Amino acid sequence: MEKILVKSSTNAYTISIGESLRLQIKQFLNKEYSSILVVTDEHVAALYLKDILENLPAYRVFQSIVPAGEKSKNLQTFYQLQTEAIEFGLDRESLIIALGGGVVGDLAGFVAATYMRGIDYIQIPTTILAHDSSVGGKVAINHEFGKNLIGNFYPPEAVIYDVDTLHSLSEREVRSGYAELIKEALIADKNFFNTLLMVDIYNVSNHGLQKHLKQGIRIKAAIVEADERESGVRKYLNLGHTLGHALEAELGYGTLTHGEAVAIGLLFSIHVSEALYSIKLPFDELVQWFKTNKYPIIGTDLNNLALISKMKSDKKALKSKIQMVLLEDVAKPVTRELEDTEIEIYLTSFERRLMVQ
Amino acid sequence: MEKILVKSSTNAYTISIGESLRLQIKQFLNKEYSSILVVTDEHVAALYLKDILENLPAYRVFQSIVPAGEKSKNLQTFYQLQTEAIEFGLDRESLIIALGGGVVGDLAGFVAATYMRGIDYIQIPTTILAHDSSVGGKVAINHEFGKNLIGNFYPPEAVIYDVDTLHSLSEREVRSGYAELIKEALIADKNFFNTLLMVDIYNVSNHGLQKHLKQGIRIKAAIVEADERESGVRKYLNLGHTLGHALEAELGYGTLTHGEAVAIGLLFSIHVSEALYSIKLPFDELVQWFKTNKYPIIGTDLNNLALISKMKSDKKALKSKIQMVLLEDVAKPVTRELEDTEIEIYLTSFERRLMVQ
Numbered sequence: 210m211e212k213i214l215v216k217s218s219t220n221a222y223t224i225s226i227g228e229s230l231r232l233q234i235k236q237f238l239n240k241e242y243s244s245i246l247v248v249t250d251e252h253v254a255a256l257y258l259k260d261i262l263e264n265l266p267a268y269r270v271f272q273s274i275v276p277a278g279e280k281s282k283n284l285q286t287f288y289q290l291q292t293e294a295i296e297f298g299l300d301r302e303s304l305i306i307a308l309g310g311g312v313v314g315d316l317a318g319f320v321a322a323t324y325m326r327g328i329d330y331i332q333i334p335t336t337i338l339a340h341d342s343s344v345g346g347k348v349a350i351n352h353e354f355g356k357n358l359i360g361n362f363y364p365p366e367a368v369i370y371d372v373d374t375l376h377s378l379s380e381r382e383v384r385s386g387y388a389e390l391i392k393e394a395l396i397a398d399k400n401f402f403n404t405l406l407m408v409d410i411y412n413v414s415n416h417g418l419q420k421h422l423k424q425g426i427r428i429k430a431a432i433v434e435a436d437e438r439e440s441g442v443r444k445y446l447n448l449g450h451t452l453g454h455a456l457e458a459e460l461g462y463g464t465l466t467h468g469e470a471v472a473i474g475l476l477f478s479i480h481v482s483e484a485l486y487s488i489k490l491p492f493d494e495l496v497q498w499f500k501t502n503k504y505p506i507i508g509t510d511l512n513n514l515a516l517i518s519k520m521k522s523d524k525k526a527l528k529s530k531i532q533m534v535l536l537e538d539v540a541k542p543v544t545r546e547l548e549d550t551e552i553e554i555y556l557t558s559f560e561r562r563l564m565v566q
Numbered sequence: 567m568e569k570i571l572v573k574s575s576t577n578a579y580t581i582s583i584g585e586s587l588r589l590q591i592k593q594f595l596n597k598e599y600s601s602i603l604v605v606t607d608e609h610v611a612a613l614y615l616k617d618i619l620e621n622l623p624a625y626r627v628f629q630s631i632v633p634a635g636e637k638s639k640n641l642q643t644f645y646q647l648q649t650e651a652i653e654f655g656l657d658r659e660s661l662i663i664a665l666g667g668g669v670v671g672d673l674a675g676f677v678a679a680t681y682m683r684g685i686d687y688i689q690i691p692t693t694i695l696a697h698d699s700s701v702g703g704k705v706a707i708n709h710e711f712g713k714n715l716i717g718n719f720y721p722p723e724a725v726i727y728d729v730d731t732l733h734s735l736s737e738r739e740v741r742s743g744y745a746e747l748i749k750e751a752l753i754a755d756k757n758f759f760n761t762l763l764m765v766d767i768y769n770v771s772n773h774g775l776q777k778h779l780k781q782g783i784r785i786k787a788a789i790v791e792a793d794e795r796e797s798g799v800r801k802y803l804n805l806g807h808t809l810g811h812a813l814e815a816e817l818g819y820g821t822l823t824h825g826e827a828v829a830i831g832l833l834f835s836i837h838v839s840e841a842l843y844s845i846k847l848p849f850d851e852l853v854q855w856f857k858t859n860k861y862p863i864i865g866t867d868l869n870n871l872a873l874i875s876k877m878k879s880d881k882k883a884l885k886s887k888i889q890m891v892l893l894e895d896v897a898k899p900v901t902r903e904l905e906d907t908e909i910e911i912y913l914t915s916f917e918r919r920l921m922v923q
Contacts (some may be wrong), residue, residue, distance in 0.1 A: 218576065285885075288641055288709075295711045297881060298886045326706065326717045327795070349683065354647075354652045358681045361718060440686070522652060 211423055215430045217364035218437055224344060224426055226419065230371035231260045231333065237367050240329070242304040244269040246294055247422055248317035249308040249390050250277040253335050256377055261308055261333070271297040276367075281464040282316050282351045284359075290320045292326035304366075305330040310382075311467065315357070318348030322363035329366045334372040338468055340422050341393075343368045345355065345433035345443075354520045356454050362438055370426075372419055383410050384504055385468030388449075390421055391495070392430040392475060396445050399539045401428075406494060410502050441554020448534040450472035454520035459512065465505065472504045480511040480559045482535040485545070490536060496566045506563060513556045568780055572704055572787045575794055576719040579786065581701060583780055587692060587728035588614055591621045591663075594724050599661040601626040602654050605674035606665040607634040610692050613734055618665055628654040632673065639673050641716075647677045651791075651900045661723075662687040667739075668699035668824065671713070672714070674706030679720035686723045692731040694743020695825055697779050700725045700751075701814070702790035702800075712879045713811050718796055727783075729776055740767050742825030747778055748852070749832055750785040756896045758785075763851060767859050777906055802899040805891040806831035812876035816869065822862065829861045837903040839892040842902070847893060853923045858892055858921045863920060870913045874906050 210227030225237065245268050249258055262270055271294045275281040283294045294305075296458045307330060314332050318532035321330035332343035344440075349360025378386075383535045387410045394402035401424050408417070429446065436443040453474030456465060465473075476499070499506050520531045537543055567584030582594065602625050606615055609629045619627055630650045631640040646672050653661075662688060664674035685842050689700040699860035706717025735743075744767045751759035758781050765774070786803065793800040810831030814822060822830075833856070836847045877888045887903045894900055904912075 284641065284645055289707055291716055292711070295709060295715065300886070323716045324720060325715060326704065326719055347683065352652060354649070354650055358682060359680050360650065361680060362683055543621055 211419075212390070213423070213426055213430050213547065214410030215344065215364070216434050220364055220366070222367050223515075224368040224370060224430065225370065226370040226423055226426070228373050229373065230369050231257055232264055234264045234333075234369065237331065237369050238304070239366065240304075242268065243300055243302040244271065244298065245304045245306060246271045246299055247306045247308055248273045248290060248313060248320070248336055249276070250275050250281065250310075251315050251556075252277045252410050253313070257308060257335060257374055261306065266304065271299075272316055275313070277312075279312055279457075279467075280350070282312050282349070284350060286316060287320060287350050287351070290317070291338050294320065296531040298329070299324065301328055306333060306366055307365075308333045308335065309334035309339075309342075311339045314339055314343050315347070315360070316362060318346075318361055318365065319350055322348050322361040327363065327388070330363075332365045332368045334368065335369055335420075336378060336382055337375060337422065338382065338389055338466075340370065340386065341389040341429060341446075342428055343370075344426055345416050345446075346437065353517070355458060358522075364437075370422065372415065372422070375418065380411060380503065381466055381469075384472075384502060385466035387421075387474040387502070388475070388497060388504070390425045392446075392448050392471060393425045395475065395479075395536065395539055396448055396542050397428045397540050398424070402491075402539055406491075406498050420502060443534075444544050445468050447533050448542060449476075449478050451520050451531065451533050452477045452516065455509075455516045458519045461517055469470070469505055472499050473506060476506070476563070477555070477559050478533060480533055480562060481533065481547075481555045484555065484558070485535065486537055488538070490539065492562075493566070496563070500566075506566070511556070511560065513553055516556065517552050520552065521549075531565060567778075568779065570780070570783055570787050570919055572701065572721070572810065573791055576720055577723070579722055581725040581727060583727040583783070585728065585730050588617045588731065589621055591618055591690075591726065594688065594726050595661070596723065597661075598659075599625065599686070600647050600659040600661060601628065601656055602661045603628045603630060603654060603656055604663045604665055605630045605632070605647060605670060605859065607632050607638065607667075607670050608915050609634045610666040610670070611817065614665060614692060614731055616729050618663065632670070635707070636669055636814075636824075639706075641707060643673060644677060644707050647674070648681060651677065651681050656685070656860075660673065660685055660687055663690060663694065664688070664700075664722075665690045666696075667691065668694035668696045670703070671696055671700050672706050672717070672768055675703075675720060675722065676707055677704050678883050679718040684720065689722045689725045691725065691727055693735060693739050693747055694732060694775075694779065695739065695823075697727065697743065697783055697787060698746040698803075700727070701783055701786045702803075703794065713817060715879075721794075727779065729772065729779070732775065737768060737822055737860065738826075739808065741859060742823035743836070743857070744778075744827075745825030745829040745832070745861070747782045748780045749803075749805050749828060752783045752896055753805055753899050754789075755781070759848075759896055763848075763855050790918075797865075801889075801901050802891050804892070805806070805899060806833075806835050808877050808890050809834045809873065809890060811875045813868075815876045816872055826862055827858050832861060833863070833920070834847065835890060835892055836914070837919060838890065838904075838912045839894070841912065841915070843894055845895070847896065849919075850923070853920070857923075863881050863923070868913070868917065872912055873904050873913065874909050875911065876905075 346364035349357035352358035703721035706714035709715035810828040
């Protein structure tokens, strides 16, 4: 087991990464809690809920199971969970455990952040993708106009990453998770990026996967520690997300996974960076790697004006202009405001470029 | 104008108390904001919204007007305000101004706390009651099962208390506000309590009102500074609120104002304190003062079991037991857990006691 410490403005918490951790859940509770609510989704519940419950025998433990998928990150499910928490009698000394992927983590985290003005919660991510969302205290639900528009910065008490749970992931989920690892590498670590470009993500060893996760989490943890509330460097973590979020919204959530959409967004950021800064970045290599690893790299039939409109309602939009994270080089991110007209031109040339790849 | 500084864990903000401050709103903005959304209710809008808008000429300013009253502090209005904020194009560099009483302050504050994970907001309280809720960063909406169950601790950037706006208050609103001043005095300042017991609240001078407000705010500010997240002394501010909140919920919001309900709750806390600690507190004097000032002191026809059930879903309930703030003396508050059966006995004797007053 490896431990990474993250200091936030209000607490410090440990990310523990290792095998069989879900069976040792008790050792990660730093306090006496009056009761515990495990929030999970129907898929994860079938696989791992019993493991958690059986290893918390001395507690008043309750469970809330939400439908799997992005659609649960909405106002209604949020309110439903608040209602259940009240009905179970959770009080200010209670704990919420978020057992699942990013949807469950964001949703249950936001419930914890707002239930009676905030109670403790622990993240138990069960996907590769959630290595990203479970660290840094961003919690949220979606608004019908955009993702994560309603939320808080609210750090967890602990993140417990049991890599055993990653064996049950589908290929789509593996793809989705590795896109965020690629992003972290692009932001901060050229060697890690070059390492990843040699990986066949469906045949990576247990040891290799743990190594990649740890490296990704280390990058993420260092950034959120330096800028918890996203006034500076934390913005870099949005690399690839301006177009990524817009694609998810425009195509309908679930058409592309989050990571698949981010993969296209990463390529777009690189494309824009090359044009704006007259530099050469590993665009072709990354397209090739994405294709080899079965990412759906779509560049046609997109409605550019609709995408631009979605990008502008993104949280990163400042004064209604689109703010993108770009790269002056691998591991040299910058932020930049762009006019709608610029974005439109780049989208068009991007789509043309993808067609000939 | 008087200024009181409050330090929170994440910022420091000034409470300014004086005349005509709503006309000088610009001087209280410490930053360049990309846009401003003024949230207010229909009553306050008719009286003071124009003053605010006219004094922010250089800004992109928008307005959202909600129905007056507690019923607006719900999930639907919260979401509606989020939607309007998105439609107006508010971004992370925008400001929300909460212009109104406690309902508007709590609601707009919670929108600010959660919009894009938190943007700045300023409180402009327009009631006496809101001297309490506007200081300390508690923001929330109600759940159908209880008041303020969904919220955050999220300090404002400033509190601007224009006492001119208090001239338009009804007698009910004056009563409601003075109950919280009595509470603050009971918690922390015997002299202030004795001063208030001589006040005819409907004929208090402008100077006198300002003095009382400043004293109440000083007490509140000192407490929230010492314990922002209510793990210790801040709980004392709930004096009178365990029964008060239950009464509001049980009778239906609006039947009693918040302060009227708290007034009864204060008497109940004193009643229980006298019995538990075998002491004499100014119960009779306070009943007399409440009656002189036209507070509806009702003690009959209450459903005790329903009230106890409501008290248990209160945020202060710990492990499903009722936690009350009691007094060992005026200005000597303590917290204590009580069994349901104890509460029931005290409620019965309290009602009997009020009947003979």
